[in-house]
Amino acid sequence: MEEQMANLRLTDFEFFKIILPGSSRTKLKLPDKFARELGDRELRDAKLQVAGAGRRLWDVKVFDDDVNGDVYLGRGWQEFARAHDLRDGHFLVFRYDGAAAFTVTVFDETMCRRNYRRGQHDPADSGSSSSSDGSDAATAVEGVGDVAASQFAVTLRQCNLGDKQAQYLNVPVEFQEAHGYAKREKVVLRMRGEPWTVRLKHSRRERGQRTAFRYGWHRFCVDNGLAVGDTCFFRVLREGDLRRGGGGDDHVLRVAVRKADGTTLE
Template identity: 25%
Template structure:
């Protein structure tokens, strides 16, 4: 069965859905035939989560025990919408989109901190892509699949005119003196035309009421960009596309945003080796 033939459903998250999530009747009927009270979700964090199924007084089926921890670990907020694709054997693949319609991107390192006490709900780490048939078989039989050796990460090179940020001493010294955050360029930064800014960074540096920022590139050229504030994060919008185009940003490049003065973010760019 191809991916387009598999049952799917979409849910827009209301505030009450952060605790437990109702499942469409047609999907619930598929699950009931499995005679299993637990579903397994393959999440954007690259993990399997076990979520209990529960029927309420009106005979509606919900994701219940384990869903709240799943919501918190993925930083769900009201207005997000989720796409579930049923893979069979009580397993769903989940994709998450924010209020703008763009797919949410997750940092694996941060995800470990978001998992709270839910480690018992996680079966195992897996690769970024779709699991193959062996993965689903291992899941259904309870066998754990040994991971393959991880290839060494590509080294980053610093072209002329760009500041290197890979030396720990330099990075640590800068972190003590200049507020900053780092981002790896992803495809959605081009397709959706924005760069996300951590909510905590804005809050701790008095940026939550600002509506405009200035980006300064390594050559000290400036771009005025709109700063939009949402429920879960803030974003650099209009002006970001021009900045990324002129500086020839590509997927995998690393940008360090330094708040050098009120309203000015200096951007240090570290190119990824081709």
């Protein structure tokens, strides 16, 4: 019963990692908070699956560093990283299922989610037929669904942190379309347990409408000490119902920040 409760607590536990220059290619350190949540439970074998890359599960060993107590993904991690072309600067979001499997969403140097076609980086699928039945196709789409469309990451530049009257942050087109930002007037950013209301600015571009965080974004950056080079991760915490009017005022995004010096705020 105690183990079942622990599994339930960790179900859908999420964290992110950034592949930093000079970091080890053979192992990946798991966040201390996640390791603490695991407690004394034995997690020696894990499964990794990339969102949108089919249903293959990759076997990875988990081990503790006897010197400092850190927990790592070890043997199998290098093969997983190579197969999915993971590089310095890539931003990885892990979702744990509470048992021993992680779903990994990859954001590349463009600050957008990397799309993996089924079989593109999956040797196990290389010999399969190009056709698939309806159930397989539906499963592949559902695998991308909630995780991929509900979050995005941005590394801050000077244009995001300039003069107060000129500060803005563009929302990725895929994300804004998935959540009806054309009809929204504002969003609530929640970080460290506190909310900040940010107005959205809509503009027409040659390739369609673009939405940006505008009024209130400056205050959010100042209050949280954000700087150029910090990476912000935004995830939908509450969708908000546009049908009720008011521009979907109850749309809430949870924000976590990886500072340029490697520390984390959330």
